[in-house]
Amino acid sequence: MFKSKVKIMQLAVTLLACAFLFVPIIMSVLAGLTANYFKGISSGLTFKWVIEVWELYANSIFLSMWLAIACLVCTLIIGLPAAYGLARHPGWLSRLLEEFISLPLAIPGLALALALLQLYGSMKGFRASWTFILVGHVLYTLPFMVRSILAVLASIDLKTLEEGAASLGASPWQRFRDIVVPNAMPGILAGSLTVVTLSIGEFNLTWMLHTPYLKTLPVGLADSYASMRLEIASAYTLVFFVLIVPLLMAMQWASARAQRITQ
Amino acid sequence: MTLRLTHTAKTYPDGTKALLPTELSVGKGEIVSLLGPSGCGKTTLLRIIAGLETPDAGSEIWFDNDNVTPLPVERRQVGMVFQSYALFPNMSVRANIGYGLKMQQLPKSEIEARVTEVLDMCQLQPFAARAITALSGGQRQRVALARAIAPRPRMLLLDEPLSALDASLRGTLREELAVLLREFDITAIFVTHDQDEAMAIADRVAVMCHGRVLQTGTPEELYRNPKSPFVAGFVGNAMSLRGKADGTTLYLDGGALTLPARGEGQTVFVRAEDVCIGDDGPLRGKVETVTFLGTHYKIGISGITPDTIASIHAGQSAPKVGDMINVAIKPETLMLLPQEVDVA
Numbered sequence: 001m002f003k004s005k006v007k008i009m010q011l012a013v014t015l016l017a018c019a020f021l022f023v024p025i026i027m028s029v030l031a032g033l034t035a036n037y038f039k040g041i042s043s044g045l046t047f048k049w050v051i052e053v054w055e056l057y058a059n060s061i062f063l064s065m066w067l068a069i070a071c072l073v074c075t076l077i078i079g080l081p082a083a084y085g086l087a088r089h090p091g092w093l094s095r096l097l098e099e100f101i102s103l104p105l106a107i108p109g110l111a112l113a114l115a116l117l118q119l120y121g122s123m124k125g126f127r128a129s130w131t132f133i134l135v136g137h138v139l140y141t142l143p144f145m146v147r148s149i150l151a152v153l154a155s156i157d158l159k160t161l162e163e164g165a166a167s168l169g170a171s172p173w174q175r176f177r178d179i180v181v182p183n184a185m186p187g188i189l190a191g192s193l194t195v196v197t198l199s200i201g202e203f204n205l206t207w208m209l210h211t212p213y214l215k216t217l218p219v220g221l222a223d224s225y226a227s228m229r230l231e232i233a234s235a236y237t238l239v240f241f242v243l244i245v246p247l248l249m250a251m252q253w254a255s256a257r258a259q260r261i262t263q
Numbered sequence: 264m265t266l267r268l269t270h271t272a273k274t275y276p277d278g279t280k281a282l283l284p285t286e287l288s289v290g291k292g293e294i295v296s297l298l299g300p301s302g303c304g305k306t307t308l309l310r311i312i313a314g315l316e317t318p319d320a321g322s323e324i325w326f327d328n329d330n331v332t333p334l335p336v337e338r339r340q341v342g343m344v345f346q347s348y349a350l351f352p353n354m355s356v357r358a359n360i361g362y363g364l365k366m367q368q369l370p371k372s373e374i375e376a377r378v379t380e381v382l383d384m385c386q387l388q389p390f391a392a393r394a395i396t397a398l399s400g401g402q403r404q405r406v407a408l409a410r411a412i413a414p415r416p417r418m419l420l421l422d423e424p425l426s427a428l429d430a431s432l433r434g435t436l437r438e439e440l441a442v443l444l445r446e447f448d449i450t451a452i453f454v455t456h457d458q459d460e461a462m463a464i465a466d467r468v469a470v471m472c473h474g475r476v477l478q479t480g481t482p483e484e485l486y487r488n489p490k491s492p493f494v495a496g497f498v499g500n501a502m503s504l505r506g507k508a509d510g511t512t513l514y515l516d517g518g519a520l521t522l523p524a525r526g527e528g529q530t531v532f533v534r535a536e537d538v539c540i541g542d543d544g545p546l547r548g549k550v551e552t553v554t555f556l557g558t559h560y561k562i563g564i565s566g567i568t569p570d571t572i573a574s575i576h577a578g579q580s581a582p583k584v585g586d587m588i589n590v591a592i593k594p595e596t597l598m599l600l601p602q603e604v605d606v607a
Binding site: 156157160161163164165166167168169170171174178179182183185 | 313315335336337338340341342343345347349350351352353362363366367410411414420
């Protein structure tokens with residue numbers, strides 16, 4: 001394996017890149033578990049900070065989870081029929097609509113948040129409620145759901161499959177339920193995981209839209225960096241990791257599966 | 264069930280006339296083939312019968328004594344076999360076949376029994392639990408047929424059911440399909456562009472071209488008595504002998520032929536099997552190609568008409584390329600048809 005110089009070079013570059021990515025993560029995680037960061041590891045390892053984070057920010061964690069689930073439900077309710085409609089009626093109008101739905105990808109979250117604030121900021125009840133953040137999250141994640149489902153639907157001969165079901169006596173609703181949804185499932189799954197992951201990690205928009213009583217996980221993270229001890233902020237990062245990494249891995253798996261079907 | 268179409272036409276929004284006003288009736292238990300080249304409107308006609316396409320105003324589709332024109336496909340009770348089969352990839356073979364029965368809301372036990380019966384009939388028992396993706400082309404075709412027939416439809420519609428298969432398989436499945444359709448004892452219409460397929464399976468063939476039905480008849484009728492040059496050419500590959508007719512004599516580049524009737528203003532057609540190579544023939548031509556086809560040779564001859572004409576030669580040996588040969592065509596094998604009017 002180490003015979004040629006090229007191989008050694010490749011290995012060295014790979015290891016360097018890994019170190020570049022992993023060292024800050026390890027440092028941060030260690031900082032969250034060290035009794036006193038300024039004294040270093042020698043001061044001992046502890047879960048004290050993690051527990052403190054939980055006590056301070058448990059609400060943020062639950063709010064983020066709740067938001068992610070609500071956001072998923074909304075994007076499913078809007079995105080699945082939307083993707084189905086776009087897939088069934090291909091044409092320039094559908095392309096245009098698809099691009100329109102994807103606009104929030106290109107516009108900075110801050111601008112989107114500003115627009116929402118300008119429009120709804122005066123509606124006090126709505127402005128101060130968690131549903132305001134939800135609207136932002138739905139706007140931002142919807143294109144991921146629609147595109148993910150659309151990619152899978154575009155790869156199957158949906159029209160003929162539906163005609164087949166119709167010739168067997170299935171009504172439009174039965175066709176949607178029995179044929180469209182099950183065959184779109186890999187796309188739905190990949191889209192769902194993306195939406196949940198993005199919603200939990202979203203900061204730009206949420207930071208603009210949140211109120212002191214409605215801090216999501218990443219907003220809480222910023223807050224802890226700004227106002228808490230470094231150990232607490234680092235422990236927070238650890239908590240964030242534990243929540244988001246399994247989701248990320250599941251997302252990778254699901255989108256790989258969806259891609260296999262698309263090919 | 265009998266099917267009756269009156270004045271059925273289809274014009275697309277862009278003005279394309281896919282189907283000109285058509286009358287068609289199909290008797291109970293009859294198997295009718297819609298035969299024609301691609302773009303002739305045969306699939307459109309089938310889809311109109313199925314309810315997948317809306318015909319122009321004034322069209323009427325009758326199933327027995329029911330006017331089904333306004334009914335959508337799901338309420339017409341037709342079984343449909345699609346060119347791509349349209350099997351549901353999210354369901355097993357068994358679930359695919361049972362889907363139509365499930366839609367009829369039959370009790371589970373009856374669905375099971377009927378699916379098993381159809382599986383037996385189509386010899387699909389060993390594959391019942393398989394996923395659709397684990398089937399070969401021929402098996403998929405049988406599953407598609409089984410699925411269409413399981414809900415006991417009023418009529419079976421097949422859209423190029425064999426064209427997705429490779430050539431060797433197509434031959435065997437053709438016979439199999441002909442046997443199965445008769446076993447089902449169901450009124451069936453199937454669309455094909457392959458004349459051999461139409462001949463092998465159908466009781467009656469409707470030849471279509473440019474959105475209209477040119478001629479309907481049994482395969483024998485169409486082969487022996489084509490009413491138009493198009494039918495003669497499409498069914499049995501008749502060749503036109505272009506020359507100058509004078510009374511009952513036809514003057515060709517390679518000699519003169521006796522016609523069975525006066526030939527002015529007519530096109531004369533002949534089939535390759537009626538072009539005989541022999542020393543006593545009145546026509547002379549040059550051998551251009553020789554193709555050995557096992558039981559016979561197919562020989563292309565030039566110099567008799569402006570086009571090369573083909574001859575089916577059944578001898579043990581064939582003339583060589585470049586040879587000059589004599590050719591005879593019996594007058595009774597010639598078909599005189601009105602000159603091609605441009606139907607487009």
